[in-house]
Amino acid sequence: MKQVYLDHNATTPTDPEVVRAMAPYYTEIYGNASSVHMFGQKARRAVEAAREQVANFLGAKDSQEIVFTSGGTESDNLAIRGIAYALRSKGNHIITSSIEHHAVETTCKALEKEGFKVTYIPVDKEGIVDLEALKGAITDKTILISIMWANNEMGTIEPIEEIAKVAKGKGVLFHTDAVQAVGKIPVNVEKVGIDLLSLSAHKFYGPNGIGALYIRKGTKIQKQMFGGHHEKNRRAGTENVPGIIGLAKACELAGQRMNDYGKDMTELRDRLWEGIRKNVPHVKMSGHPKERVPNTVNVSFEYLEGESIILNLDMEGVAVSTGSACTSGSLEPSHVLTAMGIDAQTAQGSIRFSLGKDNTKEDIDYVVSVLPDIIKRLRGLSPLYKEQ
Amino acid sequence: MSESSFGEYSEQVMEHFRNPRNVGVIKDASGTGHVGNPQCGDIMELYIKVENDTIVDAKFKTFGCGAAIATSSMVTELVKGKTIEETLKISNRAVAEALGGLPPIKMHCSLLAEQALKSAINDYLKKSGKPEIAVPKDDHHHK
Numbered sequence: 001m002k003q004v005y006l007d008h009n010a011t012t013p014t015d016p017e018v019v020r021a022m023a024p025y026y027t028e029i030y031g032n033a034s035s036v037h038m039f040g041q042k043a044r045r046a047v048e049a050a051r052e053q054v055a056n057f058l059g060a061k062d063s064q065e066i067v068f069t070s071g072g073t074e075s076d077n078l079a080i081r082g083i084a085y086a087l088r089s090k091g092n093h094i095i096t097s098s099i100e101h102h103a104v105e106t107t108c109k110a111l112e113k114e115g116f117k118v119t120y121i122p123v124d125k126e127g128i129v130d131l132e133a134l135k136g137a138i139t140d141k142t143i144l145i146s147i148m149w150a151n152n153e154m155g156t157i158e159p160i161e162e163i164a165k166v167a168k169g170k171g172v173l174f175h176t177d178a179v180q181a182v183g184k185i186p187v188n189v190e191k192v193g194i195d196l197l198s199l200s201a202h203k204f205y206g207p208n209g210i211g212a213l214y215i216r217k218g219t220k221i222q223k224q225m226f227g228g229h230h231e232k233n234r235r236a237g238t239e240n241v242p243g244i245i246g247l248a249k250a251c252e253l254a255g256q257r258m259n260d261y262g263k264d265m266t267e268l269r270d271r272l273w274e275g276i277r278k279n280v281p282h283v284k285m286s287g288h289p290k291e292r293v294p295n296t297v298n299v300s301f302e303y304l305e306g307e308s309i310i311l312n313l314d315m316e317g318v319a320v321s322t323g324s325a326c327t328s329g330s331l332e333p334s335h336v337l338t339a340m341g342i343d344a345q346t347a348q349g350s351i352r353f354s355l356g357k358d359n360t361k362e363d364i365d366y367v368v369s370v371l372p373d374i375i376k377r378l379r380g381l382s383p384l385y386k387e388q
Numbered sequence: 389m390s391e392s393s394f395g396e397y398s399e400q401v402m403e404h405f406r407n408p409r410n411v412g413v414i415k416d417a418s419g420t421g422h423v424g425n426p427q428c429g430d431i432m433e434l435y436i437k438v439e440n441d442t443i444v445d446a447k448f449k450t451f452g453c454g455a456a457i458a459t460s461s462m463v464t465e466l467v468k469g470k471t472i473e474e475t476l477k478i479s480n481r482a483v484a485e486a487l488g489g490l491p492p493i494k495m496h497c498s499l500l501a502e503q504a505l506k507s508a509i510n511d512y513l514k515k516s517g518k519p520e521i522a523v524p525k526d527d528h529h530h531k
């Protein structure tokens with residue numbers, strides 16, 4: 001059976017070149033990067049070269065602004081909790097959006113229980129945060145604004161430059177969860193004026209379990225992982241050397257392919273949406289038509305519930321998801337779609353197609369060829385679908 | 389946060405999901421059950437045809453997850469040929485067991501089938517001037 005993977009926002013395959021770059025760091029250069037002997041120092045040099053590469057890729061001025069973590073979730077936790085507790089004496093107010101990934105959302109919810117105040121800025125029906133509401137929410141107690149660069153479910157790209165300007169104008173730190181942006185669109189912390197940025201390697205052809213947090217030089221942060229003095233005392237724990245090497249390689253490759261990636265993904269994604277729109281009645285696209293990462297399209301199939309569509313596509317060898325992978329077992333409609341004002345029933349029938357660099361036109365045409373029958377059959381089961 | 393559960397569906401659930409039995413409506417149904425809550429994503433319509441106190445036909449339409457569709461399909465199979473009294477003994481657990489079990493977070497989906505069945509029977513009882521029975525409460529737990 002043909003197999004088509006269209007769930008790259010959940011995770012991507014690790015690029016064979018990345019795996020090749022990592023391999024020696026398991027078997028040959030296996031020293032602990034904190035050890036003083038030669039074994040350790042070889043690993044240390046590799047880690048620092050990798051740090052340099054990641055910093056360059058992000059347009060950071062100084063490689064010491066990069067802290068390696070276990071992934072996007074940890075970077076988000078470190079950024080938000082780390083700033084909240086470092087600046088606690090200055091204020092207790094944090095601003096975020098209503099469409100954040102759980103890694104940010106539940107971190108903020110936890111801080112609320114610990115005595116912080118959090119404002120969740122609403123978004124419009126295309127998923128763009130309300131800049132006026134953001135400006136209006138800032139008080140002299142505000143210590144951090146955390147707004148994602150690109151949304152994982154919809155692909156909507158937030159007006160990150162404007163947000164950074166607003167934050168800077170008010171002297172508030174700005175963190176962005178760029179997990180879904182890095183590797184897909186150009187990301188430059190200096191150009192935009194970002195203070196903290198989270199990224200995760202497995203979303204752009206790097207390995208699982210490694211990520212980074214960019215922390216602008218001079219930003220005070222309270223460490224969240226206690227132990228040794230690793231990462232300039234910002235994150236304890238023996239460095240995941242092969243992972244770090246893999247992350248750096250993934251950055252290098254992403255930088256090289258960025259232009260082609262953007263063009264190819266947009267073309268394939270539009271081919272997919274056109275194919276669906278022409279061949280399946282009662283469909284709607286969610287998210288911003290233009291301000292969107294090139295690989296993502298979110299489609300609502302009316303009168304249907306998402307899980308049954310996923311199961312049927314899975315039987316045809318096609319992997320997609322509803323919203324974020326970690327909520328697809330939940331019973332409630334996605335908080336992102338609900339925040340965008342999409343009604344619960346339409347939200348239930350929403351499917352995220354997220355494409356990757358190895359997908360082909362044939363893959364897309366295959367999906368378009370199997371979808372109409374699946375949707376027709378499922379609508380036959382739906383009590384909501386009365387006409388025809 | 390709950391993990392995705394459809395990898396945990398039994399063979400029988402997947403089989404009924406793939407080939408649901410008795411999909412549709414019965415135009416001259418003796419009883420109709422319409423239950424559910426679109427807010428949580430599930431609605432079920434169940435139609436029964438009763439002759440001499442025995443269910444001779446049952447059909448359904450369901451808006452819901454894989455488990456909801458499979459339990460709907462199974463319940464229509466279980467009731468056919470049974471008397472009303474026998475049918476009343478069918479609990480959501482019995483439906484789930486007939487399907488080889490359901491993942492814990494999907495147990496509530498089988499309750500939908502039980503509710504639909506009881507409310508279809510009530511509709512029939514009401515139409516034939518007999519006393520109604522209690523319909524189980526909706527205990528959907530949403531996390």
Ligand SMILES: Cc1ncc(COP(=O)(O)O)c(C=O)c1O
Nearest residue numbers: 071072073101103152179180200
């Ligand atoms: C926007 C966003 N933030 C954070 C994460 C978490 O990243 P990780 O899987 O590396 O912990 C994800 C991935 O699921 C994501 O899409």
Ligand code: FES
Nearest residue numbers: 430452453456497
């Ligand atoms: S029908 Fe609501 S989740 Fe199964």
